Amino acid sequence: MRDETVTGVDFPALRARLGAKALTLPLIFSAGGEILAAAPPPGVAVLRLAILGSLTTDFIVRATACALALEGVWPVIYQAPFGALIPEALDPGSALHRFAPDCVLLATDWRDGVDPLPIGADHETVAASRAAKVALFENLWQALAGDGRCRILQHLMVPPPMRFCGPAERFADAAPERQVAALNAALLACGRGRVSWIETDRLAAEAGFVRFASPGNYYAARTGFDQRHLPDYVAYFRAAFRAAFGRAKKALMLDLDNTLWGGVIGDDGVGGIVLGPGSPAGEAFADWQDYLRGLRARGIVLAVCSKNDPEIAATGFTHPATRLVREDFAAFECSWENKADGIKRVAQALNLGLDSLIFLDDNPAECDLVAGALPEVAVVPLGDDPGRFIERLDATRWLYLDSYTAEDLARADAYAAREAAAAEARGATDLGSYLDGLAMRGRIWRPEEGDIARVAQLEQKTNQFNLTTRRFSEAEIRAFLADDDAIVLAFHLRDKFGDHGLVSTLIARPEADGETLHIVSWLMSCRVFSRTAEAFILRHLLTLAGARGFVRLVGEYRPTAKNGVVADLYPRLGFIPRTAAGEEGAALFWERLVDGGNDITTAIAPA
Amino acid sequence: MSGDLLGLIAETLSLDRASLNAQSSAENTKNWDSLRQVVLMGEIESGFGIEFSAQEISEANSVAKIAAALARHGVEVSL
Structure with missing residues (x-):
């Protein structure tokens, strides 16, 4: 498996290679192989990850190696023997426990969750089977978490593609799809605060359940899903990892022209920008603004970083169709200078680390500049179709959380209040x-x-x-x-x-x-x-x-x-x-x- | 999609195309292990727009066998 015989790795170069463009399967394979074969580079934080599954985990091992490298962490990975999920977790003397992981990935599959019950099995029988499964996982989590130092990541189970009687299954508790849905819900409820979930079920839904499951690969290599979906898996894995280790992003740095509305406010004026009813692009920009308002309501801090005159830029938020108002932004950085410097100023003013920021711009040159100057900042190039901006941002999974707290919901207001207090300080x-x-x-x-x-x-x-x-x-x-x-x-x-x-x-x-x-x-x-x-x-x-x-x-x-x-x-x-x-x-x-x-x-x- | 089977194999196995020929197989080719076999067959499926059976994914572990499997799916490749 570990065919490359690399001993030292240029970590920044490796990360740049992985992050240069959309991940591909061959890249995951070659870079993942290099990481697994190499010694940890000096000065890079190491994370000890153990991977357990009841199916082949070789693909997942490589994908997680790339995911952690992209997170700036050097993975030292222990791969449990094929099918040894339960004994490795429960035996305190197992190789897994001797490895002393910082993090464990339970790569579960629907085969771990579905009992072969007759489709007409009654509610109580199915519930008892589910309760036994939940109890087993609680035992596994307890055995793995140890003294609490080890974080647990787990796949939500993907419903199997096979069905027995179509719509009638929706009335049958024992139908595989319903067993999986109910088990996921039960595990989510009792794993709260203990497990960070990888949303493989969402990933499969996006890919299509049948394509995702790939029976050919299961029978040929005992893989739980088609390896061609590994690039998307990496994004979901990183989301769960960031949630587990408190690395969620906190703030969006937004460009204005052609990012929050169509056109250039300085040239076209507030009457000339494209926003709201009247054109498909205008409606898309309005919905995008609504979405950003929704993110703000759940605690994401919004800030502007735009090449504009601040007074003129602010008039954009007086447009009759605007969904966002000037006060929604905790910082309003408008100047004609380099955007990387503007982002640094905003980060300082809001007292946020650069690694908690996401920069969004329609202009690929600005995106490249920021990505090059500030590698800690996540950059989302929005492209030129406002109808896809929401999808572009969501596809990064940058904003995913395990659960939210009252403070998350109030954070944007708290930052806006902070900005107001800072303004007061400048006057005091x-x-x-x-x-x-x-x-x-x-x-x-x-x-x-x-x-x-x-x-x-x-x-x-x-x-x-x-x-x-x-x-x-x-x-x-x-x-x-x-x-x-x-x-x-x-x-x-x-x-x-x-x-x-x-x-x-x-x-x-x-x-x-x-x-x-x-x-x-x-x-x-x-x-x-x-x-x-x-x-x-x-x-x-x-x-x-x-x-x-x-x-x-x-x-x-x-x-x-x-x-x-x-x-x-x-x-x-x-x-x-x-x-x-x-x-x-x-x-x-x-x-x-x-x-x-x-x-x-x-x-x-x-x- | 072009019919460059050797190019596709070389890219998937991180090898020079020149190091492959019609006699290449998992037996005599670097990086061509059982895991890459699955990746390779997936890349060929995507590249040629066909779907292999589980048996083919598992057994077509040489250039000649892959070409034969492709032929069964109506794809002729020149090597």
Whole structure:
């Protein structure tokens, strides 16, 4: 299988080759083979992926290798023996468990989910069969997740192509298609927060169930689907991977002319642009704007990045058929400069990482320029047919989530409020009066059941204000909450512009001496940086620590490429070094006595 | 679609077209393993607009056998 004998790989060149144009099967095969044969290149993050399936997984191994390389991660892959899904997962001494994966892919197939029941089997019989399958998968997930460090990805099952009696099957619980649909629904319900799903059922529907299943390949090579669909599989796999590891994209950077309307606003004026009823293109642009509004409503931040005069550009949103208004955009970058610089300015203004942005433009030259200058930014060339813009964006799967939280739904408003607050700051004469003027109210509590998904989400995706980047999973957070000695804090902030939601969490536990409380995780959403929230939270923690009889607090800073913003957090909060500075990049420990915290001031009042 | 069977095989197996000839087979050709056999047959199906049976996908593991299988589906290729 591993025929190429490559030992070293030029990772940036390999990624460029994979990302240059639409993936093809031969490219997946050759690049996937190279990755599997090569040693991890120095300086690239490694992900240990185990792949389990009851059918041939050789194709999937190569596709996932390419998918992870495209995500900037070097895959070290363990492929379980053919058909050994269940024993490998359940036996703690198996080669799989010795491999110690960071992530497991369960490449399930309808053959794992359909019982050969007579089509007339009654509801109870089918339900019992399904419950047994669900219980089996729950056992597998539990055995695989271990202490919570290992993420699980799984295929949703694809309905088999064969049918026995056409429409009548829709009344038969035992019909294979209905068994699969009901099992998927049951697994989705009980896998929430534990499993990230690869939507192979959607992929098959898009391809056509019969073409996807390819009986020829199943009988010849025991593959679950035709390998010609692997390029599309890669996109779905990447979506699940990003959801599992908190890499979902957050914001769209949109061009204006021929992207949000037809024509050039600077030349044609608001009366001359193509938008709304009257032409097919105008109707397509209006529907595209509606779709973007829908994305905003579910938490995607919208920003403009256009070569235009800002005043003239804004008139486009006064068009009678416009669905978007100027206030829908958290940033409005209009200038005649290089768009890559404009994107960097927007990212900075919104405090978002470049890797959370998607750039959309109809102009292929602009797309190339941004892709070349800012490889972290996802670029979607929209082309020249507005009727296909929605499809072009959705086909990237960039915006897919496992589940959404209340904060996701409110995020776009929160960013718009942030922008308004920033505008206020530019008007305020000093920081103190600005912060006081925000009328901030904070609330701290021990997270409850309904908060756990959000706390886990913050753990997964917070890169900047993250002192230790331990990335505790939902299971680990539950374990902390079950431990009365552990202190777990959730922080909620609102101000006069709006509700920011649950935006910071802190986890601390006693050291062995019983006198020292150690902060093992502290993180905060970047949209509330510089609001003195850290002081508000620390004062609360000091009070709590004092009440429990602790003498000192210990804080820990583990440097990463992205968390430089909190390198001096502990000294700013009155901590002194506990250990001498070690090597560059090593963890630093800080301590302070537990007292009233009167040296720390905050502009936030208790809610 | 052109009838360049050797070109298609070379591309799928990441080989030079010049390294292949009418006698090439899984036995004597680099990269032509059982997995690439399936990929190759899929690429030939797409390229020539035909569908092979499971038996053909599994057994047509030489240029000569592929040409024969193509002929059964009404496609003549010159090698």
